[in-house]
Amino acid sequence: MKNKLSLIILFIFLSFCFIVFYKGLNNSNTYTPKIMNKKNIPIFKAKDFNSNTYTTSEKVFEQNSYYIVNIWASWCIPCRKEHSLLMELSKNQSVKLIGLNYRDNLKNAKKFINELGNPYSQILIDNNGTLSVEFGAYGVPETYLIDKNKKIIEKFVGPINHEIVKKIKAIVK
Amino acid sequence: MKTLKILLIIFLFIGFAELKSDEKNDNLKNKILKNIRCLICQGQSVYDSESDFALSIKLIVDNKINEGSSEDQIYRFLREKYGNWIIYEPELNKNTYILWLSPLLIFLLGGAMMYKKVSIK
Numbered sequence: 001m002k003n004k005l006s007l008i009i010l011f012i013f014l015s016f017c018f019i020v021f022y023k024g025l026n027n028s029n030t031y032t033p034k035i036m037n038k039k040n041i042p043i044f045k046a047k048d049f050n051s052n053t054y055t056t057s058e059k060v061f062e063q064n065s066y067y068i069v070n071i072w073a074s075w076c077i078p079c080r081k082e083h084s085l086l087m088e089l090s091k092n093q094s095v096k097l098i099g100l101n102y103r104d105n106l107k108n109a110k111k112f113i114n115e116l117g118n119p120y121s122q123i124l125i126d127n128n129g130t131l132s133v134e135f136g137a138y139g140v141p142e143t144y145l146i147d148k149n150k151k152i153i154e155k156f157v158g159p160i161n162h163e164i165v166k167k168i169k170a171i172v173k
Numbered sequence: 174m175k176t177l178k179i180l181l182i183i184f185l186f187i188g189f190a191e192l193k194s195d196e197k198n199d200n201l202k203n204k205i206l207k208n209i210r211c212l213i214c215q216g217q218s219v220y221d222s223e224s225d226f227a228l229s230i231k232l233i234v235d236n237k238i239n240e241g242s243s244e245d246q247i248y249r250f251l252r253e254k255y256g257n258w259i260i261y262e263p264e265l266n267k268n269t270y271i272l273w274l275s276p277l278l279i280f281l282l283g284g285a286m287m288y289k290k291v292s293i294k
Binding site for chain 2: 030
């Protein structure tokens with residue numbers, strides 16, 4: 001009787017281990033932070049890309065409009081890939097694009113914009129990456145959609161694609 | 174001459190106190206950075222990583238310590254931005270009860286079993 005009970009306990013324990021490891025095998029081992037929906041935009045002070053003067057988050061997001069914050073850099077290859085889609089989005093009157101130039105060389109960044117076009121209504125400089133951390137970013141490119149209540153409602157990690165553009169257009173129309 | 178000596182002692186004392194405070198801040202900074210997971214080089218702590226993300230986090234932690242934020246406040250800030258996973262040591266909540274309590278339960282169960290065996294003998 002005692003042996004039988006030990007066997008049952010051992011069986012349950014081994015089954016538990018098997019399930020845990022089996023589930024673990026199917027899980028992705030790369031962690032992507034959860035999309036922090038409906039979070040307030042961070043309060044910050046940053047340098048403007050063109051004027052090189054300081055501006056604040058209140059000034060940047062002062063209009064009653066949807067905003068897209070796109071984190072980009074001239075050295076980032078996927079940023080080049082998504083740029084045409086950002087140009088397309090910039091034609092939409094219901095949304096304003098704000099660029100966050102991440103850990104970049106100003107000269108190269110200006111060359112990038114001159115070469116591919118400027119989809120942004122304003123570009124902010126994030127020399128040390130701390131502003132991007134305030135948004136919850138951990139790489140480039142990343143794109144955030146901000147609603148009229150100044151809350152982050154969508155976060156897209158990696159380059160945006162046609163489906164994402166369609167989704168954004170559906171939200172802001 | 175005497176005044177000069179007193180002034181020198183005061184300056185040395187201030188300098189030493191500042192050095193002590195810097196050392197304390199450095200220790201706290203290293204402790205926090207070792208407990209933060211790098212999201213780019215997953216498996217490495219921010220302390221060990223040299224990725225752009227890690228460098229930004231190092232700067233943020235440094236700034237927050239200098240602003241007077243506590244260790245808990247810094248963890249809370251990072252959790253809010255990136256979720257619980259960014260901290261190596263998970264906090265006690267409804268999702269981590271089993272994780273935190275299972276060693277204690279196993280210890281108690283083992284103790285009870287040993288006690289029973291000893292009592293029988």
